[in-house]
Amino acid sequence: MIQETIEQMLLQTPAPDAKSSTRASLVLPLLQRIQREFGYIPAEAMQPVARFTGVPESHVYGVATFYTQFKLTPVGKYIITVCRGTACHVRRSSALLDDLRARLGIEDGETTADMLFTLQTVACVGSCALGPVIVINGKVYGNMTRGKMLKLIDKLAADSGADGTVKEAAQ
DSSP states (O other), X not given: OHHHHHHHHHHTOOOOOTTOOSGGGGHHHHHHHHHHHHSSOOGGGHHHHHHHHTSOHXXXXXXXXXXXXXXXSOOOSEEEEEEOXXXXXXXXXXHHHHXXXXXXXXXXXXXXXXXXEEEEEESXXXXXXXXXXXXXXXXXXXXXXXXXXXXXXXXXXXXXXXXXOSOOOOO
């Protein structure tokens, strides 16, 4: 199914624009399109994209791993990013991260079994005055406290009809 969908995408891809004389210029937009379709870039996509664009598969993989926007494994419906920058750190973002790990039962870079939450950290969100900060699917939540964060996570789980896989954190 993945292979067929990718092949269809390639068949529907227009030729490069006048400024770009090669198909190699299509690597980035093709990877973006594939990620929009699947929510990540499946390993099976690398070879067809390489063949279509005429670049080595290693180049396609290099592009996919260079940009942080691309995910090579499936991610949850909600991507939770915890800021670990200095301003957030001194305001106890590490405690928030520990609470999220306990509540969700996953580590940084992992996704819950129900594919609802993915947890990740970042060096700095760039909203230092609002620290500690978490970001969920691109929305910044500042001045975060343990209580507000856990209530938000529980609401997202409930709104998604989660089956109770979100664990109760140790008090």
